Amino acid sequence: MTTNKKFLVLATKNHPLYEKLKTLDVEFYDLDSVAPFEQNWSRDYECDLVLDFSILDADKKMTLLNNLNIQFDFPIVSDLSTYWGELFIEKISGLRGAVSLAFHSPNNCYEYYAIDEATKSGIEEFYKLLNFEGVQVSNPGIGFTYPRVISMVINEAFFSLEDKLARPRDIDTAMKFGVNYPLGPFEWVKKIGPKNILRLLETLYDVTRDQRYRPSQKLRLEANL
Amino acid sequence: MKLESVLVIGAGTMGRGIAQWFAQQGLKVELLDNNPKAIDSAIEAVNQSWDKLSKKGKFSEAEVKSFKSHLSATNWESFNKNCSLVVEAIIENIEIKNTVFQKLDELCHKDCILASNTSSIPISSMAKGLSAERREKFLGLHFFNPAPIMKLVEVIKGHWTNVDLIAEFTTWFETAGKKVAVCNDSPGFIVNRVARNFYGESLRITNHHDMEKMREIDNVLKKCGGFKMGPFELMDLIGIDINYSVTESVWHSYYNDPRFAPHLLQKKMVDSGRLGKKTKGGFYDYE
Numbered sequence: 001m002t003t004n005k006k007f008l009v010l011a012t013k014n015h016p017l018y019e020k021l022k023t024l025d026v027e028f029y030d031l032d033s034v035a036p037f038e039q040n041w042s043r044d045y046e047c048d049l050v051l052d053f054s055i056l057d058a059d060k061k062m063t064l065l066n067n068l069n070i071q072f073d074f075p076i077v078s079d080l081s082t083y084w085g086e087l088f089i090e091k092i093s094g095l096r097g098a099v100s101l102a103f104h105s106p107n108n109c110y111e112y113y114a115i116d117e118a119t120k121s122g123i124e125e126f127y128k129l130l131n132f133e134g135v136q137v138s139n140p141g142i143g144f145t146y147p148r149v150i151s152m153v154i155n156e157a158f159f160s161l162e163d164k165l166a167r168p169r170d171i172d173t174a175m176k177f178g179v180n181y182p183l184g185p186f187e188w189v190k191k192i193g194p195k196n197i198l199r200l201l202e203t204l205y206d207v208t209r210d211q212r213y214r215p216s217q218k219l220r221l222e223a224n225l
Numbered sequence: 226m227k228l229e230s231v232l233v234i235g236a237g238t239m240g241r242g243i244a245q246w247f248a249q250q251g252l253k254v255e256l257l258d259n260n261p262k263a264i265d266s267a268i269e270a271v272n273q274s275w276d277k278l279s280k281k282g283k284f285s286e287a288e289v290k291s292f293k294s295h296l297s298a299t300n301w302e303s304f305n306k307n308c309s310l311v312v313e314a315i316i317e318n319i320e321i322k323n324t325v326f327q328k329l330d331e332l333c334h335k336d337c338i339l340a341s342n343t344s345s346i347p348i349s350s351m352a353k354g355l356s357a358e359r360r361e362k363f364l365g366l367h368f369f370n371p372a373p374i375m376k377l378v379e380v381i382k383g384h385w386t387n388v389d390l391i392a393e394f395t396t397w398f399e400t401a402g403k404k405v406a407v408c409n410d411s412p413g414f415i416v417n418r419v420a421r422n423f424y425g426e427s428l429r430i431t432n433h434h435d436m437e438k439m440r441e442i443d444n445v446l447k448k449c450g451g452f453k454m455g456p457f458e459l460m461d462l463i464g465i466d467i468n469y470s471v472t473e474s475v476w477h478s479y480y481n482d483p484r485f486a487p488h489l490l491q492k493k494m495v496d497s498g499r500l501g502k503k504t505k506g507g508f509y510d511y512e
Contacts, residue, residue, distance in 0.1 A: 138441060145449075153420070160419060174406035178415070179420050182450075
């Protein structure tokens with residue numbers, strides 16, 4: 001798949017799609033080795049959309065996006081799967097959209113948020129390059145919808161392990177054949193990565209201060225192995 | 226383990242489904258309910274279901290004839306006291322269940338295994354009133370609706386349940402084509418605990434009755450998450466009151482842990498009588 005649009009893609013290595021993004025026929029920057037604001041961009045550099053796929057602490061992510069906003073006049077879209085997207089959108093004027101590609105979708109279908117039609121069409125074209133489908137949502141909220149719901153389901157599965165309720169394979173079987181989940185929670189965590197789930201739960205806790213988002217100790221352990 | 230005959234107590238949706246499934250496995254099944262009319266109507270419904278499945282080619286006529294011959298109505302006086310297994314599927318009320326199990330403990334042969342299809346009552350709290358010998362033969366067998374179709378059985382080990390019995394049931398069910406999840410005796414067991422936040426978190430994302438937002442959440446979870454149904458359409462199908470009651474029960478059982486807290490919107494829906502499809506209105510309208 002090729003595109004007429006010119007995308008500038010920035011990613012950190014810890015993004016689950018890092019390897020796939022590198023293979024696209026787009027301008028790609030590895031944020032672990034080159035900070036975009038250290039890059040000497042020529043004045044006549046043009047692109048349609050800057051896409052940020054960094055996974056960083058929230059304050060570093062905010063700094064990065066602010067710097068991109070200063071550096072570029074082009075619309076920016078960022079993967080805000082594990083962040084308080086609503087806040088980022090409010091604070092950074094050049095941030096015109098958000099995607100949620102850090103959470104594996106069994107259907108290769110991912111939420112996105114776009115402020116304007118041009119950003120929407122840019123995101124949709126970029127999803128096509130990845131062979132993904134998109135679903136536009138009205139607000140990125142905190143970690144969109146699917147990442148937030150699945151993280152809470154997975155967190156509870158880890159709490160169940162802590163309580164010695166059942167073995168992981170029994171929990172997976174129960175959810176797949178009792179309520180028709182496409183994957184068991186422990187199969188899901190392997191696809192998404194425990195670090196991203198932990199990161200989103202911590203964001204939810206930081207924003208809401210609600211104890212319901214307390215991550216399970218077993219999940220913390222898994223994320224730190 | 227050799228199971229030959231089963232007594233199913235309770236002729237409601239779950240009881241009749243469980244009876245149907247066991248009869249399809251070639252076991253002699255007796256169905257008992259305090260309301261004889263409920264038994265007749267359950268057996269008629271099961272027979273109709275088999276006839277339909279036969280027409281669809283799922284079962285042969287000979288198979289259906291055999292299934293029908295395996296399923297019969299009974300009562301407390303005449304049920305087979307030497308049956309291999311009793312599965313209780315009556316109302317979720319611990320006092321009523323305890324009365325039933327204590328009666329069964331007295332009446333049934335010492336080798337008979339007693340099981341509850343409860344989705345929320347601790348297995349050990351039902352076993353504690355039984356004889357010491359029977360407690361070891363007491364376990365949870367939690368089927369999912371519709372029992373003849375849904376593959377899962379949660380096999381629940383109570384405090385006194387013999388571990389060998391759990392292993393034997395696991396093998397037996399797996400051989401019969403079911404998927405088994407073994408778990409300990411804990412509120413909500415696996416499914417009703419782990420699935421709580423599929424609903425709870427979705428309710429918190431919308432926070433109030435906003436049909437467009439609920440439609441968006443349902444759509445996202447089906448398309449991106451691969452779930453068969455979205456949380457709001459599923460709650461409407463199950464019954465918002467039923468879902469709310471399970472949520473409250475699990476929440477209270479975990480000493481009001483906020484992870485399981487019901488959402489105000491659920492209560493508002495229940496209070497307003499908008500319970501889902503059954504009242505032609507819930508999160509969505511069905512008029």
